[in-house]
Amino acid sequence: xxxxxxxxxxxxxxxxxxxxxxLWGSEAGQLRYxxxxxxxxxxxxxxxxxxxxxxxxxxxxxxxxxISRGRSQLFSLNQRSGSLVTAGRIDREExxxxxxxxxxxxxxxxxxxxxxxxxxxxxxxxNDNAPRFLKEEMELKILENAALSxxxxxxxxxxxxxxxxxxxxxxxxxxxxxxxxxxxQDNGPKYPELxxxxxxxxxxxxxxxxxxxxxxxxxxxRTGMARILVTVIDVNDNAPVFTQPIYRxxxxxxxxxxxxxxxxxxxxxxxxxxxxxxxxxxxxxxxxSRIFCLDPLTGEISTSETLDYEDSRFYELDVEARDQSDLxxxxxxxxxxxxxxxxxxxxxxxxxxxxxxxxxxxxxVIALFQVYDKDSERNGLVICSISESLPFKLEESLxxxxxxxxxxxLDREQVSSxxxxxxxxxxxxxxxxxxxxxxxDVADINDNPPVFSxxxxxxxxxxxxxxxxxxxxxxAVDPDSxxxxxxxxxxxxxxxxxxxxxxxxxxxxxxxxxxxxxxxxYEQFRELNLLVTASDxxxxxxxxxxxxxxxxxxxxxxxxxxxxxxxxxDGSTGVELAPRSAEPGYLVTKVVAVDKDSGQNAWLSYRLIxxxxxxxxxxxxxxxxVRTARVxxxxxxxxxxxxxxxxxxxxxxxxxxxxxxxxVASSIPDILADLGSLDLPHKSEDSSLTIYLVVAxxxxxxxxxxFVTGLLVLRLWHWHKSxxxxxxRKGVSNMSTSHFVGIDGVQAFLQTYSHEVSLTADSRKSxxxxxxxxxxxxxxxxxxxxxxxPLLIQEDSAxxxxxxxxxxxxxxxxxxxx
Numbered sequence: 061x062x063x064x065x066x067x068x069x070x071x072x073x074x075x076x077x078x079x080x081x082x083l084w085g086s087e088a089g090q091l092r093y094x095x096x097x098x099x100x101x102x103x104x105x106x107x108x109x110x111x112x113x114x115x116x117x118x119x120x121x122x123x124x125x126x127i128s129r130g131r132s133q134l135f136s137l138n139q140r141s142g143s144l145v146t147a148g149r150i151d152r153e154e155x156x157x158x159x160x161x162x163x164x165x166x167x168x169x170x171x172x173x174x175x176x177x178x179x180x181x182x183x184x185x186x187n188d189n190a191p192r193f194l195k196e197e198m199e200l201k202i203l204e205n206a207a208l209s210x211x212x213x214x215x216x217x218x219x220x221x222x223x224x225x226x227x228x229x230x231x232x233x234x235x236x237x238x239x240x241x242x243x244x245q246d247n248g249p250k251y252p253e254l255x256x257x258x259x260x261x262x263x264x265x266x267x268x269x270x271x272x273x274x275x276x277x278x279x280x281x282r283t284g285m286a287r288i289l290v291t292v293i294d295v296n297d298n299a300p301v302f303t304q305p306i307y308r309x310x311x312x313x314x315x316x317x318x319x320x321x322x323x324x325x326x327x328x329x330x331x332x333x334x335x336x337x338x339x340x341x342x343x344x345x346x347x348x349s350r351i352f353c354l355d356p357l358t359g360e361i362s363t364s365e366t367l368d369y370e371d372s373r374f375y376e377l378d379v380e381a382r383d384q385s386d387l388x389x390x391x392x393x394x395x396x397x398x399x400x401x402x403x404x405x406x407x408x409x410x411x412x413x414x415x416x417x418x419x420x421x422x423x424x425v426i427a428l429f430q431v432y433d434k435d436s437e438r439n440g441l442v443i444c445s446i447s448e449s450l451p452f453k454l455e456e457s458l459x460x461x462x463x464x465x466x467x468x469x470l471d472r473e474q475v476s477s478x479x480x481x482x483x484x485x486x487x488x489x490x491x492x493x494x495x496x497x498x499x500x501d502v503a504d505i506n507d508n509p510p511v512f513s514x515x516x517x518x519x520x521x522x523x524x525x526x527x528x529x530x531x532x533x534x535x536a537v538d539p540d541s542x543x544x545x546x547x548x549x550x551x552x553x554x555x556x557x558x559x560x561x562x563x564x565x566x567x568x569x570x571x572x573x574x575x576x577x578x579x580x581x582y583e584q585f586r587e588l589n590l591l592v593t594a595s596d597x598x599x600x601x602x603x604x605x606x607x608x609x610x611x612x613x614x615x616x617x618x619x620x621x622x623x624x625x626x627x628x629x630d631g632s633t634g635v636e637l638a639p640r641s642a643e644p645g646y647l648v649t650k651v652v653a654v655d656k657d658s659g660q661n662a663w664l665s666y667r668l669i670x671x672x673x674x675x676x677x678x679x680x681x682x683x684x685x686v687r688t689a690r691v692x693x694x695x696x697x698x699x700x701x702x703x704x705x706x707x708x709x710x711x712x713x714x715x716x717x718x719x720x721x722x723x724v725a726s727s728i729p730d731i732l733a734d735l736g737s738l739d740l741p742h743k744s745e746d747s748s749l750t751i752y753l754v755v756a757x758x759x760x761x762x763x764x765x766x767f768v769t770g771l772l773v774l775r776l777w778h779w780h781k782s783x784x785x786x787x788x789r790k791g792v793s794n795m796s797t798s799h800f801v802g803i804d805g806v807q808a809f810l811q812t813y814s815h816e817v818s819l820t821a822d823s824r825k826s827x828x829x830x831x832x833x834x835x836x837x838x839x840x841x842x843x844x845x846x847x848x849x850p851l852l853i854q855e856d857s858a859x860x861x862x863x864x865x866x867x868x869x870x871x872x873x874x875x876x877x878x
Contacts, residue, residue, distance in 0.1 A: 091168070093144065094182040097152035102145050105135060105181060108168065109142025112177065116142030123171025127410055127430075134164055135181065144179075152183045153220035160222060167459060171411060174428050176461060187225035187278025193217045193286040194343055200254065201291045201386040204262040211241065212254040213390055215286060216343040217274045228277040234270040238290070250274070251343075254288070262292040298329040299387035300337045302379075310396040313369040321352065324359040326381030326389055333384045342378045342390065352377065352395075361393060369399040370434045401439040401488025407431050407496045410461070415501040418472040426452065427464040427498055431484045439488035446482055454482075464498065472502040473539040506544040506598025510536040512606040517592075519574070522613045523582040534572040536594035536604070544598040547572075552591035552605070561590060565610075574608075582614040583656045616661040616710025622718045624652040636722045638700075640692045648677065648722055651684035653706040661710035669717070670703035677722070679704055686720065698724055 093106040108124075109116045118124070120139050128134070136147045156162035162183040167176045195215040202212060219226045227250050232240040237258045243251040252272065268290035275283050302324060309322045328335040339359040341349065352375070353364045361377070377393040412427030433440040444454050444462050451470060455463040464480065478500045485493040512534065519532045538545040549572045554561045565588075566575045572594075588610035595603035625636075636649040655662040666684040671677060673696060678689040686702065700722040707715035 091177060091179040092182070093179070094184055095146070095150075096184045096186050097150050098186060098188055099146055099150070101148050102138075105144040105146060107142060108137060108144045112168070112170075114142065116140060122173075123169075125169055125171065126166055127169050127176075128166040135166070144181075150183055152185050153189060155183060158218075158220065158222055158226075167461075169410065169428075174411060174425050174463065176458060178459060185222050185225055187221055187276060187280075187282060189220040189225075190282035191217055191219045191227050191274035191276055191284035193272075193274065193284055194345075195286065197287045197289070199289045199291065201293050202256070202260060203387070204260045204292045206256055206260060208256055208259065210256045212256070213342075214240075214252045214254055214272065214288065217250050217252060217284060217286070219274075219276050219282075219284075221276065221278065224277040226276055227274050229275050231273040231275065232270060233273070234288075235268040235290070237268060238270060240272060254290075260292045266292050268292070293386065298334070300326040300328045300381040300383050300389045302326045302381060302389050302391035305391055307379075307391060307393045308396070309393070310398055311367065312398045312400050313367045314400045314402055315363055315367055317363055317366055319363055321361045321363060321395060322393065324361065324379050324381075324391055324393065326359070326391070328383050328387075330383065336384050337381050340380050340382070342380045344377060347372075348375060348377060351375070354379065367397055369397045369436070370403065373397050373399075399436045399439055401435055401486060401490070401492055403434040403439075404492040404494045405431055405433045405442045405484035405486050407444075407482065407484050407494055409496065409498075412464070412498065414499065415503045416466070416470065417503045417505055418470045419505050419507070420466055420470065422466050422468055424466045425463050426466065426480075426500060428457075429462055429464070429482070429496070431460050431462060433486050435486065435488060439486055441487040442484050443487070444482060444484050446480060450478060450480060452478075452480060470502050472504045472541070473508060475502065476541075477501045504541040504544055506540055506596060506600070506602055508539045508544075509602035509604045510538045510547050510594035510596055511604060512536045512592075512594065514606070516606060517608045519608060519610045520613055521576065521580060521610060523580045523615050524617060525576055525579055527577060527579055529576055530573050531576050531610075532574040532608075534567075534574065534592055534594075534606070534608070536572070536606075538596050540596065540598065544596055546597040548595050548597065550593045550595070552593060554590060564588070565590070567592065580612045582612045582658070583618065586612050586614075586658075588612075614658045614661055616657055616708060616712070616714060618656040618661075619714040620653045620655045620664055620706040620708055620716045622651065622653045622706060622716055625649065625718065625720065636686075636720060638688065638692065638722050638724050640694070640696075640724055640726045642688050642692055644688055644690050646688040648686045648688065649720065650686065651679070651704050651706065651718060651720075653684065653716065655708050657708065657710065661708055663709040665707055665709070667705045667707070668702060669705045670701075672699075672701040673697065676700065677702055686722075692724055696724055700724060 091106070091108070091111055095103065095105050109119060112124075114122070114124075116139070119137055119142055124137065126133065126135060126137060133147050134150055135144055137143075138145050152162050155164065162185070164181045164183060166179055168179055169176055193215050194217070198215050200212055200214075202210075217227060230240045230242060230250075230252050232238060232254075237256065237260060239255045239257050241253045241255045243253060252274075254270075270288040270290060272286045272288055273283050274285075275281055303326070307322055307324055311319075311321055315321075324339060326337050326339070328337055338356045339354055340356060341352075341354055351363065351365045351367070352361055354361050359379070359381075361379075374397065375395040377395065378390055379393055380388050380390050382388040407429055408431075409427055409429040412429070416424060416426060431442045431444055433442050442460065444456075446452060446454060446464070451466060451468045452464055453467045455465055457463060462482075464482070480498040480500060482496050482498065483493055484495075485491050513536070517532070517534065521531050525531070534549065536547050536549075538547055548569045549567050550569060551561060551565060551567055562577075564576070564578055564580075566577055567573070568575070572592075574592075590608050590610070591605045592608050593603050593605050595601050638646065638648050642648075651666055653664055653666075655664060664684075665681050666679045667681070668677065668679040675689055676692075676696065677686055677700070679686055679702075684704070684706070686704070702720040702722065703717055704720060705715050705717045707713050
């Protein structure tokens with residue numbers, strides 16, 4: 061480096077060469093630089109950031125780094141300046157030996173794009189090595205009768221530098237009998253020869269001490285020195301002669317240790333001891349002497365270590381044959397090492413990831429790796445492959461780099477991870493291969509909504525259930541993972557009869573267990589339809605709905621309700637009339653009852669449990685009709701009291717009772733005459749009864765005339781009312797069947813009876829109702845409730861009752877007129 065500083069023109073020349081080299085490399089698509097060897101660590105090589113069109117700060121941001129193969133890192137990147145600098149002192153001779161051109165190749169990797177840029181740096185030689193002889197001292201014996209211009213080989217000399225810095229000349233001193241001549245070989249050591257210029261005379265001078273100096277062409281000039289001792293010996297007629305001056309042989313690199321490579325042979329025409337020849341190596345390096353051995357008697361050359369084509373492909377040996385008089389001959393042995401496919405390919409993963417999103421598009425890079433083989437030619441050609449069944453493919457890049465990319469979209473729910481085997485196989489015979497294993501996990505995305513096990517659910521709950529009891533458990537599954545598979549259950553925001561649904565039911569958002577928040581009443585509602593939503597916790601969340609039908613099962617929790625007879629609101633007791641002339645089976649009245657329950661819980665049966673005159677009346681088991689069981693006799697009391705029980709078929713059964721009062725008489729005067737004796741004591745005076753009867757007759761007469769006067773008005777009003785009722789009935793027909801009381805399709809109908817006379821004896825607090833003298837019973841009139849319409853429980857029942865009262869009132873008028 062000091063020498064370069066003292067020669068500015070040389071530095072300028074190097075910089076010029078560096079610039080020209082860089083310009084040529086840019087045109088060739090490659091970054092090229094040039095630096096002299098032995099520069100200090102951190103010396104500037106080139107501006108990588110500028111040549112790549114980047115800012116210095118982007119080197120760290122984009123993950124730019126150097127990738128080299130099979131050697132230590134010689135260069136590094138300065139992140140601040142964006143420059144390529146040396147990572148240490150570089151010895152060109154150690155790196156490239158005596159090659160004319162010393163190029164260091166590596167790649168620049170831009171991590172975020174996985175782009176590679178090849179870089180070549182030329183290491184320029186400087187004169188940092190002096191010529192050096194293989195032996196610093198040498199003894200040479202020459203016959204005194206040696207012919208002039210005879211050449212005698214000397215020890216080898218070499219200079220690790222190249223070009224002008226290598227050996228340029230020799231200088232011999234110490235004797236005028238000799239001169240030095242150089243045998244020059246390309247890219248190899250110099251072989252100086254001693255040339256005899258003047259005849260020798262042993263008697264004059266038996267020993268000559270020579271000094272041989274080798275000089276290079278560097279600035280300053282470096283030299284190497286060796287001492288040569290020349291001994292003049294007596295004449296020996298013949299020297300050994302090799303059968304051929306150069307021996308050539310080619311051997312495979314996998315040759316076993318100790319195997320004979322070849323045998324050199326020299327002959328001597330002398331006889332006796334002068335014909336005894338010994339063989340030896342001359343001018344060989346320590347490495348060659350370690351690998352090859354030479355039998356001094358037979359001239360056989362064999363291996364003492366394993367040969368390796370990758371270490372050295374060619375060896376040059378100098379063998380000397382010497383007789384007992386130290387006469388010798390030399391021959392060259394050229395050994396070529398043949399490459400064998402003894403190295404499997406090597407795979408180096410440069411960059412890669414262990415996970416990839418399942419929605420990654422085709423062509424996404426998973427890994428970048430380099431493949432190389434130390435063998436040569438066909439043995440060094442490598443192909444890479446992966447299984448064709450995998451959704452991946454290999455793309456070859458420059459400098460034996462390969463990219464592992466996706467070939468299609470992945471689905472984590474089908475395959476959550478891949479074990480990818482990359483096989484690198486050379487083209488040797490037999491081929492060698494190397495396998496590397498890349499584990500890749502497929503990262504989940506929220507691409508699957510929760511799925512219920514069924515398309516719909518039906519839940520059955522008995523009414524009067526405890527509050528807070530769990531009634532059902534729903535389950536949904538999500539094939540995604542982690543938070544994308546965490547499910548939250550919720551109910552749709554709906555209302556039931558104007559009340560929010562969440563006041564009736566709730567669902568555990570984590571477990572999906574459905575709870576009843578209230579005690580259900582079958583008589584309020586029997587079926588509940590709702591939607592249950594299952595949502596995951598992904599971003600964005602996905603959800604699915606399922607319909608759930610909740611059916612309330614009936615329990616026998618309602619006693620039968622007696623609709624007829626209805627107790628008067630004024631506290632009086634209703635009286636049913638039966639003429640004494642009634643035949644057996646005469647319909648006296650009918651007990652009408654309903655049960656709000658359903659099924660067998662609403663099946664009703666009627667029984668007569670108590671009667672003032674047993675055997676006089678009977679009650680229909682299923683109809684509730686009260687009929688005469690025999691002919692009425694004069695001895696039968698005017699007032700008959702009946703207790704009728706109505707019972708359902710639930711478990712346990714529930715029942716209700718009603719007390720009926722039946723008045724037995726032949727005509728209205730008889731009734732009026734007998735009313736006073738129904739409840740009055742025998743000590744009551746006849747005058748009081750007469751007064752009551754007169755008041756009753758007057759009252760009936762007034763009512764009669766009032767009815768006649770307003771009959772036409774009432775008829776017109778009734779006609780108008782009937783039209784309104786028809787319009788109202790259309791709305792009633794559209795009501796759901798849940799508002800009607802029915803038993804398996806059999807619906808109970810109220811039955812009313814038309815009467816001609818209705819009198820009230822207010823003084824006795826008793827209503828007198830006289831039936832028509834026929835045995836026909838009629839249903840509610842057309843204007844009241846249709847024959848085929850079910851009995852209304854709630855608002856509609858009140859309407860039916862009101863209309864029925866109206867029809868009875870009109871019929872009463874008709875009877876009075878008649």
